Amino acid sequence: MDEGVLVNFIIAGVQKGGTTALFDYLADEPGVALSQVKEVHFFDDENQDWSRPDYAAYHAHFSAADGRPCGEATPIYIYWPNSLERIRDYSRAMKLIVLLRDPVHRAWSHWRMEFARGAETEPFAWCIREGRRRLFDAAPWGHHREFSYVERGFYGEQMERLFGLFPREQVLVLKAEDLRADPAATLAQVRAFVGAPEGPPPRPRDVHVGRQMDYPSTLTAEDIGFLRRLYARDMARLRELTGVNYA
Template sequence: MDVPPTPFVNFVVVGVQKAGTSALFHFLAQHPQVAMPTVKELHFFDDDRRCWDAPDYRDYHGRFPRRRGCVVGEATPSYIWWPGALARLADYNPRLKVIALFRDPVDRAHAHWRMSRARGLDALDFSTAIRAEGRRLDGLAPQAPERRHLSYVARGFYGQQVDRLYDVFPRRQVLMLRKEDLANDHAATLARVFAFLGLPPAKIEPCRIFEGAASEAPAPQDVAYLAATYAADLARFALLTGLPVSAWAGGCARGPAPADGRCG
């Protein structure tokens, strides 16, 4: 019996919350020459409990279908942010291709807080939480779950994250996208993604990904506080990526959050 080879992951999708990573995972899984796991976010390379001195990839590879003639990939957004995850990915496959999705960092912070509140992980209001973040996270163990749940401000420093990404992967192996690209220019953006992965074109219909009920926007003073906090880093991010960000730093967060987004 001709058994297909063990999958070897060729690409990952990384990025930030509610930036289109779920939609892109869904679209990629529909391409006939892409093999993806049945679930998004395997969280293999950001798992500090594993022995990374001599990593065992067998259980990781076991999550992927065995299909010949396919590129193999997964989507775990936090790989770009979690300490050590990018270096572990590079050790696993130095030729790995990385697709990174971003959104307005102020909008992202508010969405992150709403998610933590909905899950019962944070009792603070948004204004208090973003100003207390440094104190709340200071002294926590590196692997403490609060670092994932309460890092509303920290995860918005995209320039720092891209600097770390380019430290371990050459730019030719990285494709940078904004949430707006996938939502507003679906076909052209997917064509870029498929070309980046060396795949033939495929017609994939757009979808609507539920984002939760409409919610109150952050207060203007909180938008201003975060916009000022991110200003220098956002300039660095724009310089590194070439992505247009003039509408960011609060532009998306000033109106009510949508009940759903085309590809959010």
């Protein structure tokens, strides 16, 4: 491990992809140490002086790991510019876990979350079409924490960048659908990957279930078809890189 490094694994993505469920499952694992809050948001912090990052402030989010694998889960890291590069600078030995979800349903879930929070006021159909122009006025250019419904679903592009920074053996790619269907099998993969001992059988759970309210949109066949066509080339790249298929 690099000198001064406490954290040795990060659940780096994707938003609305089951990262909260995985973090909660790992919180029940006695052989794993986690951050005191799920999303630390250190490596996407644009107020940090990245020429001299304050890793002590990062480590303050963690209790003593006592030799156990120590990690956090901030799903914006795989999407936000320079976050992965900053993680590499912190530790080239970092292990990265990426939970993927069908990008169409991820986008829909993301929009529902932002609308329920009041951050979004426009209908889904507009947001995934004309609304993407809002990212041209954002900083950093082309990225937005709330309105990136479509952009966060370009997994092939994001995984290509990740594999350009870290060896593939340091990256575990999982599917949110598999975590939901068989959490025990997914957790066994995670334990083996981070070097944790066998833990207790997981209790199935639903976390961050979408708020029940009147939304001004439904996920239409037209919207699904539009997004499938938009993602087609990137999904082919994802299959080539990872074997994951959401076409």
